[in-house]
Amino acid sequence: MVGQWADFQYEIYLNGMTGAVPRLPTDLTRLEELAEHRLGPGPVGYVAGNAGDGGTARANRDALERRRIVPRMLRDVRERDLSVEVLGRTLPAPLALAPVGVLSIMHPEAESGAARAAAARGVPYILSSASSTPMEEVAEAMGDAERWFQLYWGSDREVTASFLARAKASGYSVLVVTLDTPLLSWRPRDLDRAYLPFLHGVGTANYFTDPAFRAGLAKPVHEDPNAAVLHFLGLFGDAGHTWPDLGFLREHWDGPIVLKGVLHPDDARLAADAGMDGVVVSNHGGRQVAGSVAAADALPRIAEAVGDRLTVLFDSGIRTGDDVFKALALGARAVLLGRPYVYGLGLDGQAGVDHVIRCLLAELDLTLALSGHASVSTLGPDALG
Numbered sequence: 001m002v003g004q005w006a007d008f009q010y011e012i013y014l015n016g017m018t019g020a021v022p023r024l025p026t027d028l029t030r031l032e033e034l035a036e037h038r039l040g041p042g043p044v045g046y047v048a049g050n051a052g053d054g055g056t057a058r059a060n061r062d063a064l065e066r067r068r069i070v071p072r073m074l075r076d077v078r079e080r081d082l083s084v085e086v087l088g089r090t091l092p093a094p095l096a097l098a099p100v101g102v103l104s105i106m107h108p109e110a111e112s113g114a115a116r117a118a119a120a121r122g123v124p125y126i127l128s129s130a131s132s133t134p135m136e137e138v139a140e141a142m143g144d145a146e147r148w149f150q151l152y153w154g155s156d157r158e159v160t161a162s163f164l165a166r167a168k169a170s171g172y173s174v175l176v177v178t179l180d181t182p183l184l185s186w187r188p189r190d191l192d193r194a195y196l197p198f199l200h201g202v203g204t205a206n207y208f209t210d211p212a213f214r215a216g217l218a219k220p221v222h223e224d225p226n227a228a229v230l231h232f233l234g235l236f237g238d239a240g241h242t243w244p245d246l247g248f249l250r251e252h253w254d255g256p257i258v259l260k261g262v263l264h265p266d267d268a269r270l271a272a273d274a275g276m277d278g279v280v281v282s283n284h285g286g287r288q289v290a291g292s293v294a295a296a297d298a299l300p301r302i303a304e305a306v307g308d309r310l311t312v313l314f315d316s317g318i319r320t321g322d323d324v325f326k327a328l329a330l331g332a333r334a335v336l337l338g339r340p341y342v343y344g345l346g347l348d349g350q351a352g353v354d355h356v357i358r359c360l361l362a363e364l365d366l367t368l369a370l371s372g373h374a375s376v377s378t379l380g381p382d383a384l385g
C-alpha cells in the first residue's frame with residue numbers, strides 16, 4: 001500500500017478541528033511512564049522489568065540511538081512502499097507484533113485484543129506459548145489474518161508435538177522458537193514483589209487446555225490447580241537442548257521455522273545449517289542476560305553472515321519509526337514490536353494497540369520520505385552515518 005501510513009498524521013489534525021486529540025501519546029517512548037502511573041505495580045513491573053540492573057535494556061536503546069540517519073534531498077518520495085517479503089508472504093509493512101505472554105495482566109481483552117488490532121492492519125501477530133488465552137480462541141478472533149506461533153520449547157516432547165499440531169490446525173503459519181529462555185533470568189523487579197503470574201495459573205492457558213499436558217496430571221486442572229502449576233513449571237523449559245534437537249521440530253512442523261534470541265553470527269550459521277528459515281536477532285528486550293550485547297550491535301554481523309541464507313528479523317529496543325528504519329538499514333528484513341504495544345493494550349485495550357501500530361508506521365513512513373527513500377527494501381548501511 002502506497003503512502004497510506006503517513007496519512008494518520010492528517011487524520012489526527014483533522015479530528016482536532018472538532019476538539020479531539022489522541023487518547024494516548026504519539027511519542028511512543030512516553031507510554032512506559034504513563035503505564036507506570038496508571039497500571040498496577042505488579043503487572044507493569046513484570047512488563048517493564050529486566051534481567052539484573054536493566055543494563056541490557058538500556059544498551060538496546062543506546063545502540064539504536066547511537067546510530068544516526070543521514071537524510072538525502074531532492075529525490076522523488078511522493079509514493080512510498082513499506083511492503084516487504086517475509087518468509088514467502090507479502091507484509092504491508094516491515095512489522096510483526098512480538099510474542100508477549102500473560103497479556104491478561106495488562107487488560108481483559110488480552111491476546112485477543114492485541115491480535116484483532118494486528119489483524120485489522122495486516123500486521124502478523126505472534127502468539128506466545130505463555131498466553132493467557134488458548135491459541136484456538138486467539139485464532140478465532142483473527143479470522144484469516146496472518147498469525148505465527150511462538151514456542152517455548154519445553155522438556156515434554158508429547159506436549160511440544162501437541163502444541164505444534166494445534167497451532168497448525170488453527171492457522172498459525174510460521175513457527176517462532178524462542179531459544180533464550182530455557183530458564184527464567186534473575187529479575188529483581190519481580191523478585192522484590194515475589195510476582196510471578198504463572199504461579200496463579202495465569203499464562204498457562206495453552207498448557208491447561210492441552211490433551212498431552214493434561215494426560216500427565218493425576219487430577220483434572222480444576223480439581224488440583226496447584227499440581228497443574230507445578231507440572232507446568234517442571235516442563236516449561238529445557239536447558240538441555242542442543243542444535244541436533246531441532247530435527248524434532250522440523251519433523252513436526254512443515255512451515256517456516258524462525259529461531260528467536262540469536263546474537264552470535266556462528267549461531268546464525270548453525271541455524272542455517274540446521275535447515276531453519278530465519279532468525280530473530282533479539283536479547284528478549286534485556287529480560288534474560290544482564291550484561292548482554294545490545295541486539296542492534298549484534299545485528300550487522302549476523303545479517304552479513306547469513307543474510308543470503310536466512311530471513312533476518314530483529315527486536316529489542318524498537319520504540320519509534322526511526323528505530324525501525326535503523327534496524328532495516330542494519331540488515332533486518334522486518335522488526336518485532338514488543339513493549340510499546342503491550343503498554344498500548346494496558347492503557348486502552350485493542351484501540352491502544354491500534355494507536356501504537358499506526359503511530360509507529362506513520363512515523364516510519366515519514367522518516368523514510370524525509371530521508372529521501374521511497375521504499376524500505378532498499379535501505380542499507382549507507383542510509384546511516
Ligand SMILES: Cc1cc2nc3c(=O)[nH]c(=O)nc-3n(C[C@H](O)[C@H](O)[C@H](O)COP(=O)(O)O)c2cc1C
Pocket residue numbers: 046047048098099100101128129130150178260282283284285286287315316317318337338339340
Ligand atoms: C512482558 C513480556 C513478556 C514476554 N513474553 C515473551 C514470550 O512469551 N515469548 C517470547 O518469545 N518472548 C517474550 N518476550 C520478549 C518479546 O518477544 C521481545 O523479544 C521483547 O519484548 C523485545 O524487547 P522490547 O519490548 O524492549 O523492544 C516478552 C517480553 C515482555 C516485555
